[in-house]
Amino acid sequence: MNIAILGAGIIGVTTAYELAADGHAVTVFERHTSIGEEASFANAGIVAAACMGPWMAPGTAGKLGRNLLTSNVPLRMTRPMAAADLGWVRRWVSACRSDAFATNHARLLQLALYSQQRLRHVSANLAYTFDRSDGHMLLLRTEKDRRHLQHSLDALRELAVPFHEVSAAEARQLEPALHPHTPLVGAIYFPQDEVANCRQFAIIVRDAAEQLGARFEFNTPVTAIDPVEPGTLRIANEASGRRFDAIVLCAGTQSGALLAPLGLRLPVRPVYGYSISAHIPEPLNAPRSGVMDEHYKVAITRLGQRVRVSGSAEIGGRPGHLDEGAIHKLYKVLADWFPASGRLSRGVQVWKGASPAMPDGLPVLGPSRIPGLWLNLGHGASGWTLACGSARVLADQIGGQAPDIDTEGLGLERLKGHGR
Numbered sequence: 315m316n317i318a319i320l321g322a323g324i325i326g327v328t329t330a331y332e333l334a335a336d337g338h339a340v341t342v343f344e345r346h347t348s349i350g351e352e353a354s355f356a357n358a359g360i361v362a363a364a365c366m367g368p369w370m371a372p373g374t375a376g377k378l379g380r381n382l383l384t385s386n387v388p389l390r391m392t393r394p395m396a397a398a399d400l401g402w403v404r405r406w407v408s409a410c411r412s413d414a415f416a417t418n419h420a421r422l423l424q425l426a427l428y429s430q431q432r433l434r435h436v437s438a439n440l441a442y443t444f445d446r447s448d449g450h451m452l453l454l455r456t457e458k459d460r461r462h463l464q465h466s467l468d469a470l471r472e473l474a475v476p477f478h479e480v481s482a483a484e485a486r487q488l489e490p491a492l493h494p495h496t497p498l499v500g501a502i503y504f505p506q507d508e509v510a511n512c513r514q515f516a517i518i519v520r521d522a523a524e525q526l527g528a529r530f531e532f533n534t535p536v537t538a539i540d541p542v543e544p545g546t547l548r549i550a551n552e553a554s555g556r557r558f559d560a561i562v563l564c565a566g567t568q569s570g571a572l573l574a575p576l577g578l579r580l581p582v583r584p585v586y587g588y589s590i591s592a593h594i595p596e597p598l599n600a601p602r603s604g605v606m607d608e609h610y611k612v613a614i615t616r617l618g619q620r621v622r623v624s625g626s627a628e629i630g631g632r633p634g635h636l637d638e639g640a641i642h643k644l645y646k647v648l649a650d651w652f653p654a655s656g657r658l659s660r661g662v663q664v665w666k667g668a669s670p671a672m673p674d675g676l677p678v679l680g681p682s683r684i685p686g687l688w689l690n691l692g693h694g695a696s697g698w699t700l701a702c703g704s705a706r707v708l709a710d711q712i713g714g715q716a717p718d719i720d721t722e723g724l725g726l727e728r729l730k731g732h733g734r
């Protein structure tokens with residue numbers, strides 16, 4: 315088939331790879347000059363099959379209204395808020411109910427575990443290596459942090475996800491550069507999680523997809539998916555549309571705007587986060603892999619010669635506006651755990667990114683009800699974790715094969731009242 319992919323973030327690139335590997339003729343359209351310039355640019359890099367659904371844990375929504383930046387609730391509402399963001403928050407609150415959380419968590423986990431397998435499979439076939447390390451640990455500053463986690467840990471036990479509750483001393487053995495003076499009552503260690511550089515991987519996979527015949531057209535904004543002629547893309551500065559047998563929408567936070575004229579109203583909204591990345595002058599002072607401060611919901615990861623600190627989840631607000639408080643928190647948490655790990659005097663990269671998020675925390679994967687239009691979008695806080703599995707599932711569906719995992723609840727059918 316002749317297939318167009320809209321968007322060259324991690325989701326679009328991995329989808330291009332899988333479809334090209336299946337023998338399709340693939341063209342990827344991207345408005346920027348390169349791969350992974352938006353949400354996939356400087357994320358934490360945690361491939362955390364085990365730690366999914368942090369925004370949806372039961373009880374989380376009940377804490378709205380406090381100062382969420384200083385509490386350990388990860389989602390923060392900032393002004394101004396569009397009506398669509400308010401609607402998103404209402405749906406998110408309902409997804410935090412225990413029954414909904416349990417179902418969504420199980421679906422997400424299944425996709426995440428599959429995705430990690432696919433990441434390993436695809437990586438093994440690549441010509442280049444990328445920065446990666448094994449394991450990921452949740453750091454608990456207080457017994458209260460430990461109590462907060464119990465519900466999520468029970469869910470992981472039920473789903474047979476391997477993890478170890480370790481003492482503070484054992485945590486310091488796993489990550490010897492952890493600052494000895496910062497209070498630590500223990501940690502949860504996930505041996506099967508990993509940390510890997512998402513954008514670096516995307517660049518390598520683009521190369522592999524091109525070797526398989528995929529074409530990438532950069533600086534090419536798609537203005538519309540034609541509502542009248544199925545399979546046709548309208549491209550800026552081109553008089554006539556381009557016709558394909560299938561189109562896969564992987565346009566991140568722009569996906570909702572591209573679907574609306576087709577009568578599909580998806581509640582996919584930008585949820586903003588921040589990262590700072592700094593050069594590591596002395597590797598012995600840096601994390602070996604990745605940790606997450608459970609109280610502040612801030613991740614510190616090692617990506618080759620750089621340490622990256624990431625956190626915050628804001629709904630509403632403006633893309634260009636940097637919240638000094640949120641950035642300050644990243645520096646504080648780095649100073650608490652790995653004070654000498656990064657060179658902070660110069661060359662620090664500060665980044666604000668927008669994850670394309672659905673209020674129930676699950677992506678939208680599969681056919682769209684519009685002939686020839688397929689969806690792979692809305693992966694929220696876990697897009698890197700879910701990318702390789704989502705791409706394979708979608709390629710199977712397009713090719714008419716049964717995917718390796720059960721896709722119930724991952725498609726449009728769960729969004730009653732939003733499709734046309």
Ligand SMILES: Cc1cc2nc3c(=O)[nH]c(=O)nc-3n(C[C@H](O)[C@H](O)[C@H](O)COP(=O)(O)OP(=O)(O)OC[C@H]3O[C@@H](n4cnc5c(N)ncnc54)[C@H](O)[C@@H]3O)c2cc1C
Pocket residue numbers: 320321322323324325326343344345346349350351352353354355356357358359360361362534535536537564565566567568569585586587588589624625666667668669670691692693694695696697698699700
């Ligand atoms: C601070 C932060 C930390 C994170 N940490 C992690 C983590 O540790 N682990 C994890 O799994 N996930 C993490 N994530 C989430 C992850 O980064 C995202 O879910 C993922 O990058 C989304 O990928 P995407 O391809 O859907 O979107 P994007 O990367 O945004 O790609 C969409 C692409 O579509 C293009 N596009 C849009 N509209 C058009 C158009 N009209 N024409 C042409 N091109 C178009 C855009 O230019 C863009 O390149 C984090 C996110 C943030 C913000």
